Amino acid sequence: MIVELGHFALCLALIAALVQATLPLWGVSQGNAAAMRVADTGAQVQFFGAAAAFAALTWAFVTSDFSVMTAALNSHSGKPMMYKITGVWANHEGSMLLWVLMLALFGVLISIFGRVIPVTMRATVLAVQAMIGVGFYAFILLTSNPFERLPMPPLDGQGMNPLLQDPGVAFHPPLLYLGYVGFSTAFSFAVAALITGRVDPAWARWMRPWVLLAWSGLTAGIALGSWWAYYELGWGGFWFWDPVENASFMPWLIGTALLHSAIVVEKRNALLKWTILLAILTFSLSLIGTFLVRSGILTSVHAFATDPERGVFILLLLAIAIGGALTLFAWRAPKLEDGGVFAVWSRETGLLVNNLLLTAACGIVFVGTMYPLVLEVITGDKISVGAPYFNQSFLPVFGIVLLGAGVGPFLSWKRARKADVLRRAGLTTVITLALTALIALVFGLRDGVGLLGAFIALWLAVATLQDIAFRCGLPRVSAGTALRRLIGLPRSAWGLYLGHFGIAVASAGVIAVSVWKVEVIQTVQPGDPTQVGPYEFTLLDIENTTGPNYQTSIAAVKVTRDGEMVTVLFPERRWYPVERKPSTEAGIETLWHGDLYAVLGDPAGDGGFVTRYYYNTGVPWMWLGAALITLGGMVSLTDRRLRIGAPSAKRRQPLAQPAE
Template identity: 80%
Template sequence: MIVELGHFALILALVASIIQACVPLWGMLRGNASAMQVADRAAEVQFLGIATAFGALTYAFVVSDFSVRIAALNSHSAKPMLYKVTGVWANHEGSMLLWVLMLALFGVLISLFGRMIPVRMRSTVLSVQGMIGIGFYLFILLTSNPFERVAMPPLDGQGMNPLLQDPGVAFHPPLLYLGYVGFSTAFSFAVAALITGRIDPAWARWMRPWILIAWSGLTAGIALGSWWAYYELGWGGFWFWDPVENASFMPWLIGTALLHSAIVVEKRNALLKWTILLAILTFSLSLIGTFLVRSGILTSVHAFATDPERGAFILLLLALYIGAALVLFAWRSPQINEGGVFAIWSRETGLLVNNLLMAAGCGVVFVGTLYPLALELINGAKISVGAPYFNQAFLPIFGIAMLAAGIGPFLSWKRARRAVVLRRAALTAIVAAAVLGLVLLVAGLRDPVGLLGVFIALWLAVATLQDLAVRIGLPGVKPDVALRRIIGLPRSAWGLYLGHGGLAIAAAGVIAVSVWKSEVIQTVQPGERIAVGPYAFVLDGIENTTGPNYQTSIATVEVFRDGTLVSTLKPERRWYPVEQKPTTEAGIRTLWHGDLYAVLGDPNGGGGFVMRYYYNPGVPWMWLGALLISLSALVSLSDRRLRVGAPSRSRAALQPAE
């Protein structure tokens, strides 16, 4: 009965979203406050419904109820409990349910924490959220119902791809969806602004926290996925320009632009139309990403054409939402007046340049991802667009963006003094070049493009530190004053420094591992000593044992540097009998400057094993940088100014009834 209650709860959520979409909008147009307030209640009911449905589905997976079709297809009674739970979203139907759960979560959060947003705006935003919800609830119920039952439940489930039985990838989808779906709030705020016709700095301030949460989640989600690929797929790669990765990277790029342009709206009442357009585009790219991943079109255009039901449905939703929003934009945006003015040399222009570069980068990724599909549809020609294209086309744009990110904070709002900015940039360049020389002395030159990359990363790091120093008055003030000022810096400023600093660190890591990585692939006899960069790897032996639902061989690899033991690595090779699939688990030891990484391969039949040994310098910086970037948004969010519902002097007078 619990499963069927879950099914009913899902339908209740659909009905709630229909009410949430229609009644408040009618109330807004008629000036009926009761109807507008229905939005909050409906958002709560919708969330309750979808959360119950999700809970019921989780229950079915946990107790191995194989009368539920997707549990039978994706779970197994012998799976560890963690993966029974994460199995809920490791399949198409469950992941769509997670998608709408996130959507409803954002709806109810806006209703709970958005009490300071005037009711007309809040209810219109919630109404748009409701409209998005309707489409996806219908999609789930009509084409991908997770509560479909089977008449004859099988004896056991078919298990889950063992590659996905890993804590890293288990929590990757929820974080990714937090971002993907979180951008629906930006979309709703933008459409609500177009419907109600009001857009001003207050609007940007109400919208910004939601963008920050979404962007932070998306950053963390992408990084987690990349981290998983790094340690699970077993050859040390972390980013493959796979269409699925690109699908999450595109909203991130445009979302980054949106994050920055929303600051201009809030501070300066400028770039209003552009920001609205960016908000619409960001969520559109999330929708396109959902379409790409969920329709199966990436695996094969033909598979999509022969079984088009799901894909066509999402495509229809896509066209409907994006089309309607863009038409509304074309119709209403001429009525929007741009407010604040600024000079060419100003923070505003700097942020516009950021927007331009992010949008161009996103455009390149978009073109590269969809070009093969489009070409095949047009004339049937099959081509591939892979990592070499993206590296050549995208990285230069991103490099320029990082250079610009260094200078951006030097510019002051409205009108910056060009001479000051250029002088500070010159100083940055000199310091960065000096450090670059030092790096070359220590690590040696491998290739000139890498050299440029190192310089860009150094440039951004130096510029960020320099701006922080200037901001607190160094070197002109006494240390205690500087310290007091550091403590007094607004959190949003910390957001900037953490974000840009994190980017510099991550970029340095990426470049370091691409240029200075050492790799040995060799058949190794136990006891044999292999030199990898400055380290020596010794294979001690192999032990066979079993895990909860797999058999495994664990190798012991000792790593020495200059004769002293640095670490012992335990790479594994697992075999999952239910799914009949092997996985590799790399043995990784993280040092401050890089990772020692070992992978156990096949036996050669003569007592030896094919081993892959790596020294990956810079990899830990990548994760640290990504973590800092993700945290930077949360630090900004914690700024008092953005705390939605921050206390206001006349608030008590305004809310007598509560």
């Protein structure tokens, strides 16, 4: 009964979305506020339906109800409870349901916390949001129904890919979807602006918290995915430039640009059309990422051929959503009036340059990702665009972005004093050069590319700290005053500093691990020591045992430095009998300057084992940086001016006054 009620709830969500997509727009055109407010109640019912459907599917997985086809194909009664639950979204149907659940979640949040948004705008935004929903509910119900029943349920399910039976990847999709789907709000706001013809600072401010939320989720999701690849795949790598990763990285790049250009709209009423375009593009890339790349429809012509129904439906949906929005943009955007003017030396210009660079970087990734896919579809030839392409084309552009991010905050709005900016940037250069030289001398580093990278990361960190000091009035004011001002900085400023500093820390980590990591692969007998950089790894012994639903070999690897004990690592090789698949668990010890990382490979036959040992310098900084960036987004979200919900009484009162 629960499963069927879940199926019904999904149907209910589609109907609610249909109402929400149409009636409010009619209300807007007729000036009928009741019809507009149906957008709110519709969004609420839609969320109720999607949540109930998701809960019912989860119930089917938890109770191992194999009369539900999705559960039969993707779960197993012997799995630990946690992976029964995360198994809900570790498959196509379930992940689609999670996708629409997120979409409905953003809708209901706007209906509840978006009270400050005038009803016309809110109704239009929610209607656009619901149009996306209608498309995907229909897609799910007609081609990927997670509630399909089996008349003859099997005795047990077919299990779940062991690689995905891991806490890191288990919570990676929800966060990633928070990002992907969250950008739908930006899209809805953009389309609503085009429909109503109203774009002003208020519009940017209404949109901003949703973009921040989505962007923070996407950042955390990408970092979590990368972290998972790092310790689960057992190759010591964290980013492979494969289409799945790029699919999440492209919306992040454009979303970052959007986040910055929306500030210009809010503060200066400029870059209106550009911001709308970015909002449309961000969500379009999210859609392309989720449905063309991740779903595997384009990665393999074969997959498309076996399931043309799904493929055609998805392509049609994307064409309507992206094509429709861009057409609307081409038609309506010229009628929008752009506001504020600004000088060449101004923060507006800085942010515009940031936007152009990020868009270019995104374009590079887009070409590298889509070209092989498109080529295969057209000619059938398989080519792969690997790391060299991305490293040579993407990294230089991104390096300039980082340098620019350091100087950007030095520029003031509208018209900056060129001499001031140059003076401060000059100071940054001197400090950074000195620090880079110091590092090179102390650690004896000679790698030119590495030092250039270190310079860029340091530059951003130094410039950020320098700007904080400047905002506090240092060195002209007393320490006390400076501290008071530091505490008094608005949360959005803290968001800026945390975000930029986080990027600097993460970049430093990426550069350190790319240039200075040590990797050794060998066959060892227990007891044989291996030198890995300054550390000595020794395989002690190997124990065979069993986990909840797998067999495993756990090795103990002792790590010493100059004869002194550092730690013991426990890398594992697991075998999942139900799924008939192996998985590796790297043994990792995190130190402040890098990770000690050991992977256990196959037995070599003579009693030895293939082992891979790494000293991954800087890796912990990447995760710390990602955490700082995410935190920056969240802190900025709590800024008083963005706080969603009822405005404070102090601001309410004068609102009534203009009428007097």
